[in-house]
Amino acid sequence: MTMAETRAAETPLALHRPGPARVQDYLLGGKDNYSADRRLAHRILDVLPQSTETARAARGFLAEAVRLLAARGLRQFLDLGCGLPRDDNLHQMAARHIGGTRVVYIDHDPLVIAHARALLLDGGNIAALRADLRDPDSILGSPEVRRLIDPAEPVALVLSSVLHFLPAARDLVAGLAAPAAPGSALVVSHLTADFAPAAVAEAAHLYREASGVPVHPRGGAEVTRLLGPFRPLPPGVTPLTGGTSPSAPLMYGVVAVR
Numbered sequence: 001m002t003m004a005e006t007r008a009a010e011t012p013l014a015l016h017r018p019g020p021a022r023v024q025d026y027l028l029g030g031k032d033n034y035s036a037d038r039r040l041a042h043r044i045l046d047v048l049p050q051s052t053e054t055a056r057a058a059r060g061f062l063a064e065a066v067r068l069l070a071a072r073g074l075r076q077f078l079d080l081g082c083g084l085p086r087d088d089n090l091h092q093m094a095a096r097h098i099g100g101t102r103v104v105y106i107d108h109d110p111l112v113i114a115h116a117r118a119l120l121l122d123g124g125n126i127a128a129l130r131a132d133l134r135d136p137d138s139i140l141g142s143p144e145v146r147r148l149i150d151p152a153e154p155v156a157l158v159l160s161s162v163l164h165f166l167p168a169a170r171d172l173v174a175g176l177a178a179p180a181a182p183g184s185a186l187v188v189s190h191l192t193a194d195f196a197p198a199a200v201a202e203a204a205h206l207y208r209e210a211s212g213v214p215v216h217p218r219g220g221a222e223v224t225r226l227l228g229p230f231r232p233l234p235p236g237v238t239p240l241t242g243g244t245s246p247s248a249p250l251m252y253g254v255v256a257v258r
Contacts, residue, residue, distance in 0.1 A: 025084045028086065048199050048203050051203075054240065075094075075101045077090055078157050079104070080162060083107065090103055101125065102126075155184050167214065169226050192217050192218060192219060201217075224236075232255070233255045
């Protein structure tokens with residue numbers, strides 16, 4: 001077991017409590033969730049009815065970000081906090097636009113990694129690593145990353161709907177960015193309370209109360225500061241919206257390049 005996996009293993013699988021990946025799976029219409037996850041999702045939807053739309057908008061943003069980076073020639077991707085597999089996953093998104101892609105899926109949830117290893121590892125250019133995102137050095141030094149990711153080439157660091165669960169998000173980005181080659185990229189979608197402060201604060205309280213997982217919504221300026229040495233591509237840090245409803249946006253999205 002690697003150091004990254006050892007630290008991740010300190011977090012036991014507790015299916016009686018909601019898990020972020022499983023709540024997200026439910027909001028996206030998936031089936032890999034349990035009653036505790038569904039109860040929390042419904043409580044959040046009572047406060048923020050646009051949560052399902054937002055989850056779908058974040059997936060759409062990820063697909064567009066991958067297309068944009070593939071057009072720039074990026075072939076290496078770290079999907080950090082990847083969540084449960086979907087019908088269309090990052091390596092499939094990338095393969096539509098560029099050949100020879102290499103992807104490492106990373107999450108601390110053992111259920112996520114079990115599903116990823118069972119459903120996604122259909123070739124030698126894909127790996128799944130159970131690791132704690134608060135330990136970027138162990139992630140970058142893991143056998144999975146060292147085997148697939150060439151540090152001399154640009155890499156896309158994908159943090160989709162995950163940084164708002166980390167109080168020290170800037171430390172994670174800085175640790176990942178330190179060895180990243182010029183031309184590397186950062187993809188971020190992040191919860192914000194800029195447009196619905198009271199409702200987002202209530203939903204964050206419900207989330208922590210039910211799951212024990214703290215939630216840290218950040219404003220647009222805070223998200224920009226998370227980027228460190230990466231510079232946003234146009235249109236910059238942008239609210240993510242989807243569907244036709246006029247609901248307040250709940251997330252920002254940005255693609256940035258070093």
